[in-house]
Amino acid sequence: MRSGRKKPSTYALLFSYVLPYFGYVLVLALGTDALGKAGAYALALAASAAGIAFAWRWYLPLPGPRSPAGSVAAGIVAGLAGTAAWIAIKAPFYEAGKEFFHRRQGQLNLSCAQCHDDNAGRPLRGDTISYGLGNGYPAYRLEWQTVGSLHRRLRSCAFGVRAVQFDYGSPEYVSLELFLAKRAEGVAIETPAIRR
């Protein structure tokens, strides 16, 4: 170890990663209702900063930038680059899902959007058409008499319009799932929900 620093314990290393992260995530998980969005994010950032300040003693300089501050800065840059790469990797799948959602399909020649955007709130065969969000899945459906995945629900909708039912985990449904998740941004996760 450079400059005669003592090797930190495994726990110290773990804490230095976990504390800032959990500070951030826990505050956001608990705080958005009570504090409002801006307040919760401000507090989450403060909690994360407090975690970093507390764990500072355990941070080791990377071989590149030789100070803890340089290491932390390099970490932030790497994190941002990773996020950008992640978004760039996912974006084409999102576009594919969006295209799928708006494409007319099946013998009834209907797109997802025609039911779940244009006719949400209207009755259909004893159901009320919802916005078609995935936030309740995996869900217990009375029709299935068991818990089923979002892809199973998508296959039901495809069956309803006499369209191709893609396989569980198919690229089509994985892309569609990504689009549905983005479309449901801000809606609370409800799984395991109960559905007819």
Ligand code: HEC
């Ligand atoms: C003919 C109209 C129709 C079409 C087209 C259709 N659906 Fe549905 N969908 C329904 C009905 C009816 C339900 C059950 C009631 C509800 O939850 O909306 C449903 C349920 C869903 C649900 C479950 C919602 C929940 O909370 O339980 C999702 C997700 C969904 N559809 C997505 C899609 C997607 C994606 C497509 C395109 C591949 C699609 N649907 C095509 C009528 C349709």
